[in-house]
Amino acid sequence: QQQVKQSPQSLIVQKGGISIINCAYENTAFDYFPWYQQFPGKGPALLIAIRPDVSEKKEGRFTISFNKSAKQFSLHIMDSQPGDSATYFCRQATCEKLTFGTGTRLTIIP
């Protein structure tokens, strides 16, 4: 299976700081890059998504930046809050066989 490589695996950020999670992809045939947020004991939930024809999308404190030449897209969480502590997954949405990224466990500390 083609992979989506996600980094870092874990991240600790102070409250109010900026959290940045990166994903590098291989498959250039795509139409959609979503990010999912998963809290313990819950299923992942769609957080924000970007299409490849735009370089950035912002929704509240969450921003996706897309770098087509580097085959990379990133999630930025501004003014990070304790409630943002969760696991974040990226994936490419074209082929259903593609696996999600391995996830980033984000912890926001006071």
Place this chain on the structure above:
Amino acid sequence: DSGVTQTPKHLITATGQRVTLRCSPRSGDLSVYWYQQSLDQGLQFLIQYYNGEERAKGNILERFSAQQFPDLHSELNLSSLELGDSALYFCASSIPLTGANYGYTFGSGTRLTVV
């Protein structure tokens, strides 16, 4: 509530046994996907059904099988269970067949423990 219902929430069973996990998709969604999430692991795609037919397969073991019924609910059957099958099993649903699955909604999962 996401609209995707998975039962049971928890399941404890012995090695060698067989279990069935059930998923009811969100109303109107035709596609059902099954994922496995082991401890500290990502989401591994197992299989997808669309309107009753198998559409895509991932890293699903031969001991595992699934089906989608006419009412669109789906079941994942796991047999000859091994300790390593202990994991969270998620079901997700979406309207379209593939690709732009913007309405990709996950259930809360079934936690399977094999002892």
